[in-house]
Amino acid sequence: MFVLPDESRQLFKDPFGTLHRDIGTVLPELAGRTIYSVGDVVTHSLQQNGITPAIAVVDGQTMRSPCIKMPEIAGPCIHVKNPPGTITDELVSALTHAVDHTPVTILVDGEEDLAVIPLVIAAPLSSIVIYGQPNEGVVLRIVDDQAKTAARRLLTQFTKTESPIPHN
Known part of the structure; x- marks a missing residue:
């Protein structure tokens, strides 16, 4: 499991x-691409616009409150545990598996915010990862070598520990 130390949290505030x-401004950029979404509201918004993400990572929450715009579950649903401020091995394993078995919804017990990092690493080149930036809009990341390098660099800010969460 990767744990984000308090002193590194500010690095994750920027998009x-x-x-x-x-969401309307990103729709033209999504055409013909494989889309991966992180977050309930952005996933719901994509679905409302006729786009089913290949992988949707959701937790039933928006800004730490129950989400009233719950997205539909597409494909099999994988349940994982991922406490706030962490990236569990269970989440990484689910994302890696899901990339080759789309469509998949990953339902997180905990927090899904940091799933963007391992998802960019696992996603194929030229795909798109999209997630919500609270009170600001949506963030679109085209997966290329630069994005993968940046994600790996961000991962170095975490502390690697043994996962106390049993893998199912």
Whole structure:
């Protein structure tokens, strides 16, 4: 399990991609691409616009409150545990598996925010990872070598520990 130390949290406040004020502005960029989404509201918004993400990572929460815009479950649903401020081995394993078995919904017990990092690493080149930036809009990250390198660099800010969460 990777744990984000308090002193590194500020590195994750800035968007990890291009920030757009609303989902409508990113729709033209999604055409013909494999889309992966992280977050309930952005996943719901994509679905409302006729786009089913190949992988949707959701936790039933938005800004730490129950989400009233729950997305539909697409494909099999994989349940994982991922406490706030962590990236569990269970989450990484689910993402890696899901990339080759789409469509998949990953339902996180805990927090899904940091799933963007391992998802960019696992996703194929030219795909898109999209997630919500609270109170600002949506962030679009085209997966290329630069994105994968940046994600791996961000992962070095975490402390690697033994996972106390049993793998199912």
